[in-house]
Amino acid sequence: MNDEFYIGWEAKAAPGIGKTLRKAVVCLLVLAVLVPVLLAMSQRMIGVSVFEWGAVKSFTGVLRTQPYPHLLVPRPGTNDYHTLQSVINSPASASAYHLVAPWKFGLDRASIATFDGKSVSLKGTLIYRGNQTMIEVMPDSIRATNTASTIGLPSVVPLGRQTLLGEIVDSKCFLGVMNPGHLTPHRACAIRCISGGVPPVLLVRQKDGPAIYLLLVSADGKPVNKQVLYSRA
Amino acid sequence: MIAAAFLIALGIYLACGLVFALPFVLVGAKRIDPHAAQGPWGFRLLIIPGVMALWPLLLRRWATGVKEPPEECNAHRRAARKGVAP
Amino acid sequence: MGVEYVSVQWNRQKKFYDAVLVGGVAAFLVIFSVLTKVLFPRVTDEIMLIRAFGTGAFLLLHIILCIGPLCRLNPQFLPLLYNRRHAGVTCFLLGLIHAALVVITYHAGSDTNPILSIFVSSPINGSVSSVPFQPFGFFALIILFLMAATSHDFWLANLSAPVWKSLHMLVYVAYALLVLHVTFGVIQGEGSPLYVGTVALGLVTVLGLHITAARREVALDSESRLTPHASRPTESQSLVTSSPTEDEFVDACAVADISENRARIVCLSGERVAIFKYEGKISAVSNVCQHQNGPLGEGKIVSGCITCPWHGYQYQPDTGASPPPFVEKIPTFNVRVKNGRVFVHPKPNPAGTRAKPATIDGSSRREEAHSVTGNSESLVTLAATKK
Numbered sequence A: 001m002n003d004e005f006y007i008g009w010e011a012k013a014a015p016g017i018g019k020t021l022r023k024a025v026v027c028l029l030v031l032a033v034l035v036p037v038l039l040a041m042s043q044r045m046i047g048v049s050v051f052e053w054g055a056v057k058s059f060t061g062v063l064r065t066q067p068y069p070h071l072l073v074p075r076p077g078t079n080d081y082h083t084l085q086s087v088i089n090s091p092a093s094a095s096a097y098h099l100v101a102p103w104k105f106g107l108d109r110a111s112i113a114t115f116d117g118k119s120v121s122l123k124g125t126l127i128y129r130g131n132q133t134m135i136e137v138m139p140d141s142i143r144a145t146n147t148a149s150t151i152g153l154p155s156v157v158p159l160g161r162q163t164l165l166g167e168i169v170d171s172k173c174f175l176g177v178m179n180p181g182h183l184t185p186h187r188a189c190a191i192r193c194i195s196g197g198v199p200p201v202l203l204v205r206q207k208d209g210p211a212i213y214l215l216l217v218s219a220d221g222k223p224v225n226k227q228v229l230y231s232r233a
Numbered sequence B: 001m002i003a004a005a006f007l008i009a010l011g012i013y014l015a016c017g018l019v020f021a022l023p024f025v026l027v028g029a030k031r032i033d034p035h036a037a038q039g040p041w042g043f044r045l046l047i048i049p050g051v052m053a054l055w056p057l058l059l060r061r062w063a064t065g066v067k068e069p070p071e072e073c074n075a076h077r078r079a080a081r082k083g084v085a086p
Numbered sequence C: 001m002g003v004e005y006v007s008v009q010w011n012r013q014k015k016f017y018d019a020v021l022v023g024g025v026a027a028f029l030v031i032f033s034v035l036t037k038v039l040f041p042r043v044t045d046e047i048m049l050i051r052a053f054g055t056g057a058f059l060l061l062h063i064i065l066c067i068g069p070l071c072r073l074n075p076q077f078l079p080l081l082y083n084r085r086h087a088g089v090t091c092f093l094l095g096l097i098h099a100a101l102v103v104i105t106y107h108a109g110s111d112t113n114p115i116l117s118i119f120v121s122s123p124i125n126g127s128v129s130s131v132p133f134q135p136f137g138f139f140a141l142i143i144l145f146l147m148a149a150t151s152h153d154f155w156l157a158n159l160s161a162p163v164w165k166s167l168h169m170l171v172y173v174a175y176a177l178l179v180l181h182v183t184f185g186v187i188q189g190e191g192s193p194l195y196v197g198t199v200a201l202g203l204v205t206v207l208g209l210h211i212t213a214a215r216r217e218v219a220l221d222s223e224s225r226l227t228p229h230a231s232r233p234t235e236s237q238s239l240v241t242s243s244p245t246e247d248e249f250v251d252a253c254a255v256a257d258i259s260e261n262r263a264r265i266v267c268l269s270g271e272r273v274a275i276f277k278y279e280g281k282i283s284a285v286s287n288v289c290q291h292q293n294g295p296l297g298e299g300k301i302v303s304g305c306i307t308c309p310w311h312g313y314q315y316q317p318d319t320g321a322s323p324p325p326f327v328e329k330i331p332t333f334n335v336r337v338k339n340g341r342v343f344v345h346p347k348p349n350p351a352g353t354r355a356k357p358a359t360i361d362g363s364s365r366r367e368e369a370h371s372v373t374g375n376s377e378s379l380v381t382l383a384a385t386k387k
């Protein structure tokens, strides 16, 4: 019978036990390498989205608070007041940047109501994913550039009733502040963000073709954060 | 709100534990366990989290003047103490 | 230990253990993070770290849980058990970093207290993906904290080993909570078969090893259970061994069943008893080590002392007391040897009480030789001659 016996406080283990121990240590180290490789490789949720954290830029455009705060920035060459109004009526000629506050908050609409429809400049950090763009606005950085000009609302074009199946995400995280920023692991954060005023977006994934992002609003064009949080399933 | 009440209670409990931990690691530990008399700083720091978690038990031992760690309780030790074989 | 407490009683094996532990954990974290960053350059670093630390802690917990049954199945794995508490504390620290990163990333900076948010930010709506998985992690972390916080020998002594062990049995609750945490959490998002398969394999391994080891334990116990009345000597033996039974000594085993410097374990008086053979003598002590209730009967006599297989605490076989300066004491049992058989009195002596070792006399030794050949008839004859 092998009568080897392990005593931890002795300087050296018996040869047979030492041999088993070395094998066990090798197995454990293999686990410590193999498991992270397998798990890291099999991640599926991480997409391509960007949060330019630390890189604050200046933006100018027309600020709108309805239905959620956003900034309309004319494409290059369409920079004056009259073209801006036309930009609003034909969105293709402007880029829309959703505006949110730092952390898990949307921009407080009451505090920027005076800028509604006006040309402004602001500082913030860019967030983008696909063709969607957003700015995390630095607090108190919004300045009116042309106090006189006020631009009217775009005309509403009804597209009829549609049934869409998708996931409600908080636009800020999903567009880039957090990647991955959707599904169950992110759910609690999304709920905090939407509760804090970040616009809720319905993300509709298509089999072929890019995902569709639909900003959720009420029938009369108001934010629906509360309804999204307190509706069931 | 149950969750909030639970967390507040937990916070108060741990805060009491922290307040208790300081005198305990300095004085109390050696009162209830002579082997802790000359424990180094590292030892005293290491037991603080546990003291924060289990302070009511330690407080009771210290307050009632217990001098030694308890003897464990298992079938053999019980039988030996009782003086009767089961 | 019976000497002054220190922070950690370092020795060469512990340093080796910790080097492997820290090296393994570091390798895990670095490989997971670097590979994630290479494969998915746009990943958010915090989430990458949340995942690295969470999975690292969970894997380490699997390893920790497997060490116990592995050692019961094969004592050669005991070195893994020796310093397991450092693995446990490491597991808690990894889980704590994971949780702290989660709170900062997913809960802080919102309209709700970040800790409270763990509980209130997952309203249930009836779908599987809405099961609040984060509170499971929270309670698992509390259990891991309690275990890590009470891992110092000070707590073993002051809670006493059985209470300490019950507290540490909560690790199974923590493990169950974490399986739920992962199943209702990340798996709802990361549904790849490899991910699910890895978690399932971990669960099967932990359960399988525990069931196998438990079965063996039960089988061994039922083999060795003795009671003062039920185990009357068989007819042939009662011929020669009637006197011990009269004063309640119980026939425990044959001297030849015990190998030199080792023990045989029997169940007596509601707990296991370890019967050691050494230097021509027999002594019996309670099988329960005072340190963490390790199985002394699976230990060995080393330089005259019973040495526990788990962490090497030592006891003198006749007194059940640790050699000075240590002060641990375990109950002893009175023993007799007659005709090659060991008889143990079922009443334990108070811990640290000397019980005279039984000498294996010449005749017993010869009987031993016979009974090794398995010839029970010759045993009886021999005993009868002696009488």
Ligand code: HEM
Pocket (backbone or CB within 6 Å): A185, A186, C047, C050, C051, C054, C055, C056, C057, C058, C061, C091, C094, C095, C096, C098, C099, C102, C103, C106, C118, C134, C135, C137, C138, C139, C140, C141, C144, C178, C181, C182, C185, C186
């Ligand atoms: C307060 C305590 C905890 C909270 C709030 C928490 C929260 C979370 C969250 C939000 C995720 C999803 C992360 C993501 O993929 O985006 C997660 C994943 C995970 N957690 Fe925890 N957790 C806690 C404690 C623990 C503990 C103590 C452990 C293990 C010891 C653990 C192990 C894991 C594992 C293995 C995952 C899956 C890793 C992955 O995301 O790939 N968690 N936890």
Ligand code: FES
Pocket (backbone or CB within 6 Å): C289, C290, C291, C292, C293, C294, C295, C308, C309, C310, C311, C312, C313
């Ligand atoms: S249980 Fe730790 S030495 Fe016996």
